[in-house]
Amino acid sequence: MLHNWPLLLLLILLQFSFTFPVKATTLWLKQAPSRIVSLSPHITETLFALGAGSKVIAVTRYCDYPNEAIALPSIGGLVDVNIEAIVALNADLVILLSSQQAVQQQLKSLGIRTLTVSSRTLVDIKSTIRHVGIATGYQQEATQLLRHMTEQITAMQLAVKPLAKPTVMISVSHPLGDNALHSVYIAGQQDFYNDLLQIAGGENVYRRPYPIVPHISLEGILNLNPDVIIDVFPEADDLSVSLDAIYAQWMTLESVQAVQNEQVHIIQADYATIPGPRVITLLKHLVSILHPELAWYQGNLK
DSSP: OOTTHHHHHHHHHTOOOOOOOHHHHHHGGGSOOSSEEEOSHHHHHHHHHTTOGGGEEEBOTTOOOSHHHHTSOBOOOSSSOOHHHHHHTTOSEEEEETTOHHHHHHHHHTTOOEEEEOOSSHHHHHHHHHHHHHHHTOHHHHHHHHHHHHHHHHHHHHHHTTSOOOEEEEEEEOOOSTTGGGSEEEOOSSSHHHHHHHHTTOEESOOOSOSSSOEEOHHHHHHHOOSEEEEEEOOGGGOSSOHHHHHHHHTTOTTSHHHHTTOEEEEEOGGGSOOSTTHHHHHHHHHHHHOGGGHHHHTTOO
């Protein structure tokens, strides 16, 4: 996802909720698109997960999953979309974030159909899968994928229900230098990380409803004093710093419960920062961290 992954993740988490009108969803069934452009990694992932990958003709520079997406033409990023390139590719559907209103208006003025989606929460992620399926003619595949996700979520909820719930702080972005922990963005109460934490049998240590993406200082971390700290990063190729150094900085916070109990964890995986169908993989990872006694159970969740 390249070195701008923190900006990409924060933009997704800061999206406002978007409601899809019924008329818009029924319209897509009459004329399925064959030349689709995706303007976000989680949209690209969703399209391929539904089997619509062969219809995707261009993506953003951030889209590197699945591998087939890497070979596709790039039309820029989230804030520098190349409208001319989209027009030249004869796109008949562009799927973008609900926050990209200016881009949507430009495309609509050029006669290019658009579908806007939001993936800030788990409900949003499911809605995106459902509406992308409807818009592309893969409604049945979307229904099957959502059913499979629901089955796994239910199984994990039942497994962790009788267990104690540790307080958890998930770091979603911070500097990568020597003072990495002096300015940290963490999961709030209105994002998919918070939703996954609740399913995984944990409790978000940040309990205030706002801001949507809390920004805290080193003192704020000490005051929150979580039982568990989880720091999320994309795959290793996207980083220019050793995660061992980041871990070492966390471990200097000796007064924090998570440090005292050696419950500081770094998740380094592309699925950890993309709110798409693979949030189920992230959910399993969270369960294994918060409740390692269920490790045997994880193997049964395919």
